[in-house]
Amino acid sequence: MNREEIEKLIAETAKKERNKNNFNVEKVRALLNIIFIICAVIGIIVYFAYPEQRLIGMGTIGVGMIFKVVEFFLRFLF
Numbered sequence: 001m002n003r004e005e006i007e008k009l010i011a012e013t014a015k016k017e018r019n020k021n022n023f024n025v026e027k028v029r030a031l032l033n034i035i036f037i038i039c040a041v042i043g044i045i046v047y048f049a050y051p052e053q054r055l056i057g058m059g060t061i062g063v064g065m066i067f068k069v070v071e072f073f074l075r076f077l078f
Contacts, residue, residue, distance in 0.1 A: 025078040032071035039064025
């Protein structure tokens with residue numbers, strides 16, 4: 001076996017192990033991205049449409065950023 005065959009075998013084994021535990025990270029990441037986008041859009045609308053409620057708009061965007069950070073870590077951990 002050469003180095004390429006060994007690396008391919010390791011990659012296939014790792015992929016099988018990830019798929020075995022029934023935890024689909026891609027679906028969770030997609031859901032977190034959708035929640036982030038919804039929070040961002042709502043936050044921007046509130047921020048600009050209701051000047052007296054800017055703090056609520058920034059808070060909504062901040063909550064969306066928390067979802068984005070969680071998605072970011074899932075991307076690199078799994």
